[in-house]
Amino acid sequence: MNRHVGQLPKQYDPKALEEEVRTLWENEGTYKLVKETRSHGPKFYYLDGPPFPSSDTPHIGTSWNKVLKDTIIRYQRTRGFNVRDQPGYDCHGLPIELAVEQKFGFKTKKDIESFGLERFVSECKRFAEINCASMTRVFQNLGVWMDWANPYMTHHDDYIESDWWSLKQAWKKNLFERGQRVVHWCPRCETVLSDYEVVQEYKTLRDPSIYVKFPVVGKESEFVLIWTTTPWTLPSNVAVMVNPDFQYAKVRSDGEVYILAKERIAHVEEAAGVHLEVVETFPGTKLEGLKYSSPLESLVPAQKDLRNAHSVVLSKEYVTLEEGTGCVHSAPGHGEEDYEVGLRFKLPVLMLVDDQGKFVTEAGKYAGKPVREANPEIIEDLKSLGMLLQATEIEHRSPVCWRCKTPLLIRATNQWLIKVAQMKDRFIKEVENTTWIPDWAGANQFKNWLGGLKDWVVSRQRFWGTPLPVWVCNSCGSTKVIGSKDELLKEATDPTELSSLHVPWVDRIKLRCKCGGEMSRVPDVMVGWYDSGAASYASLSHPKNPELTKFWWPPDFIVEGRDQISGWFFALLKTGIIAMDQTPFKTVLMHGFMLDDAGREMHKSLGNFVASDEVVQKYGRDIFRYYVLQTTIWEDLRFSWDALKQYSGDLSTFWNTYVFASTYMSLDEFSPSKWPLRKLTGALRPEDRWLLSRTHRTIKEVTEAMEGYRVHEALRKLKNFLVEDLSHTYVRFIRRRTWVEKETRDKLAAYATLYYALKQALIMLTPTLPFVTEALYQHMFKEAELKHPATVHLLGWPSWDKKWLDDSLESEMEAAKSVLSTVALARMEKSLKQRQPVRNVAVVTDSETTRNALKRYKALMLEQANTRTLIGAAPSSSSKYEMQAGEGRYAKAEFPAGALYVDLKLSRDDLAEGLARDVVRRMQQMRKEMDLKVDSYVHAYIVAPSTKAAGMLRSKSKYLAHEVRAKQLTVSTRKVEVRAPYYTKTWPIDKEMYEVGLCEVSRLKSKT
């Protein structure tokens, strides 16, 4: 069998190639083949962070994320690992409910209830599933090889059951309970929001800024002066906080006495436009226990009931001198810090606001009013009661609902929570047992986040989510947490009725209590973060398949964006430790954000949204992948079409390097099986050994980078190898060797070296550029060797051998390249063409490396510098050249290692050779224009402008004929008559005109 290297298409046409590869993969079932082939290797559990299907078009940052994951998965497969590659979708949650609400024009939760919960939840499910399918298509189109036929979806019953199971573990460990917590609340969505959701969205709001007088009990016209921007929390006031470390003062104004911090007096005077005369000063401790009465007690019945509570308490942490009066109005029902201080002093928690953000009956005069709308009325009332010192307005940044943009309220509510705050030290310790890339993501960012660990509020007052598996007895109030569907049906009073575990179906299941009463499920669903956090075991349907869990768990690797420090990474850690008693990941890679070219986030509403499909259509899949993967993973990427275009040039350079090799090797029917490197080691030139050293060093460095998940570093090393070492250096160096017709060992050594280097680079590029590498393999490599897998993705990752690494070969090559580029510079300054051979180049240097390079790479440098001799000389001999240089004999150029001198004296023969090379270059150009095969022969003629020029060319006719593959070549000074269809062109060389004609021999024959 005559196997040899195949011919590549000349042009890099990503669209055509990618379609060809996609068809091949589809027809051959390539993904399944690769997965199956690797299924016997050691396990590698990659866990997908599930994107949220709130839109049918994934954000381009999500496409980047998926491509990065695909690259790691492909790399591990190439290394021989059996990779678990199940993708996931985070299907529950508020954004999907809101999208459905918008579709039907709902304004409040009541609209949903009258629409019917069955219909509403079915619509949410449909919405999520349609978007999942659409996103899957985009990811698959990018060449992301995951198990798309079998994704984990958080709304599947199996998944929900796993959530239930783990919550039951928390219950058994006494970590799950119902309790009061101060939370951020959206009055439109009527639900609690996570801290994580609260930091997402802020808006500048105009709010009141008021100074209010709290009458001191038993003193006429004496008041504690407070400042607030939320008048609507005054009906819930319980205490005033002062700082024991500050100095306070009694001040007089218009016959009234106010108590405030001494340092805030000047500020209040300016803000309220009053003069305050200091009566006495004293430390804050003296105010402890001071009784005051509520300024609104005549209007708010709840305030009257609390009368005994209204007193001054001390707080070092939450009273500052940055704003206000140093006396802080405290409403534990409406502030986290107030709540904490309230707990310490056993203060009552007053909370007069309902789910929709309206005042309840106990708020008296304000009952039924939305709290923010009640602000002006409260201010008016304070004024008429004489309790207002000053009212202005303030603009400040306040959190709003990240979905519906409604300003959030803070309220104390009863929620279901997991008591993780007490496990803080354990959590921080767990982080130390995991690998974070970059390491500061874990050592600083994640640890800092864990420092503020609070109990986890897992209940949400919504519909589309994992139902909280808690049933409560309607008679005795006892609670039961259910861990599976089977358990639920076993305990159900009527077990036949359960088509879905979702609301409202699950709520039809009632349980029988020990007391004889009936138990109903609590109305809440679970926070979506609990779903996605459970992915490490819920995607395995744990505990239903213990063998599966035993084989795979825990995940080896996760990778997500930097926002997941407080999101998914955090949720994973919490559920992992609660349910499995262990961190559910070994290695975390954190990536940056995709921004627009001005550094802003990309949003459809901003008009700067780019979809990855658009990039694929314009440039191709590999170019998108290359562009995003070369960026430093943990830095933000500013998307730019210009940059994308620039990077696409690299892929063309890669392609052309392979085309060069493929063209000559296929022509010569080079067979790497017949001529492997090991049979040619004796024929290797120093530059071949240099390339092999570079190849093995590149394998070493790329492998180390990939093992550390630094994909960008690996890709940059590969680019350097392909562009600098191969395209710009080695391929240039071996052009003349490949042009030799005979099958010499010297040529074979160059082929074998180049083939080896290109093949190793090809394999290392497969994880990042799966399409172009497959095309290169199918066209060029696959048929070249006896043993060949069906796809490039089954070639194993290369290993490096230190016997090939040679530091001095590499440093001397750098020195040689530096000399060569300096020779080119010296020539250019004297307008001496590169093609004009010179007699001598003298390199004056005290660098040992450079002198060694001149010896080691002598043949190569003579050829590349186009000189007959090359001398290395010590700096002491430079005067010899300097003197003659002064007379114009030498062209001098300096470089870091010294200086060199190019001899400018040329003989007639030198000039003839220079002219001949000029003509050859143009004839080769014409061969290309005629689209001749590299090996086809021609007849040629040259009409020279003078007898002298014709004579010079005739003296080099053997060389000319050989270089342009001419069977017949005539040189004359007058135009010759030619009958056959010659391709002719007139060229100016050194300001004189030369006519050149070429005709392919086969065409000549067919004409006669």
Ligand SMILES: [Zn+2]
């Ligand atoms: Zn909302």
Ligand SMILES: [Zn+2]
């Ligand atoms: Zn009961």
